[in-house]
Amino acid sequence: MKLLISTLSLLLLLTIGGLSSAFADDTPQQNLQPGQDGYVGALNDRPSNSFTTNSTSNSSNAITPNIMPGHWYDYEPSSIKVLVRTGNNPSASGTVKTYNFGTYLDDVLPNEWVASWPSNSLKAGAVSVRSYAWYCTNYPKYPSVGADLDNTVNSQVFKSGSALTSTTNAIKATVDEALVNVYTEVPGYYKAGTYGSGRDSSSYNIKNNAYQNGEHYWADQGKTYTWMLSYYYPGTSIVYGSGSAY
Numbered sequence: 001m002k003l004l005i006s007t008l009s010l011l012l013l014l015t016i017g018g019l020s021s022a023f024a025d026d027t028p029q030q031n032l033q034p035g036q037d038g039y040v041g042a043l044n045d046r047p048s049n050s051f052t053t054n055s056t057s058n059s060s061n062a063i064t065p066n067i068m069p070g071h072w073y074d075y076e077p078s079s080i081k082v083l084v085r086t087g088n089n090p091s092a093s094g095t096v097k098t099y100n101f102g103t104y105l106d107d108v109l110p111n112e113w114v115a116s117w118p119s120n121s122l123k124a125g126a127v128s129v130r131s132y133a134w135y136c137t138n139y140p141k142y143p144s145v146g147a148d149l150d151n152t153v154n155s156q157v158f159k160s161g162s163a164l165t166s167t168t169n170a171i172k173a174t175v176d177e178a179l180v181n182v183y184t185e186v187p188g189y190y191k192a193g194t195y196g197s198g199r200d201s202s203s204y205n206i207k208n209n210a211y212q213n214g215e216h217y218w219a220d221q222g223k224t225y226t227w228m229l230s231y232y233y234p235g236t237s238i239v240y241g242s243g244s245a246y
Contacts, residue, residue, distance in 0.1 A: 072134065081137075088157060099160070112212070119169070123173055124229055128210055130174070130177065178241060
């Protein structure tokens, strides 16, 4: 059973390896076009906005009071298939490997958020990286090779064995939580952003990004992670799935 714990404000998620190198190239990989398998889009809109979404026809900005069963966020997966590219190079070849979902999250968050940041900024990041990965297990990004996503800035930066205590605690503190827009049914995006109060928009927009540095700022101001998610993603809701394996 899912419990809708907060009506927030738009879509969330994704990544930036080390907060600086992720934006070195803003060009789509491999000369693919939107909609083609493997197209990753501009890196400042990570994760890719190119999936086929399970969207509904309602275009209203209002949020429905209930989220019906039968959606990708009903059950948190126990595992995830990662295309592990050599050296975390977004253009390199790689091997598809299966990981425990919780272990995967533990090994993503310290590579996308800074582990020494306040706990509420890490919790906001935890919901973001979980939501994107969870979505990809239902709508794989690389179906032709049997992978849900890869280990680079094309998706989220994953480095096996890199888990740290502070980021793992944030993953555990937000277990089963996902951020979703009830109309588009996709998670949001994230990017480095700036340390301050800036944001992409104060109203619903499918391309709103959370600012990683901005979440650091708001945590320093004493804001909770649920407040931050609402601030950056007008139009979204935090939901609880079930079935976590960690």
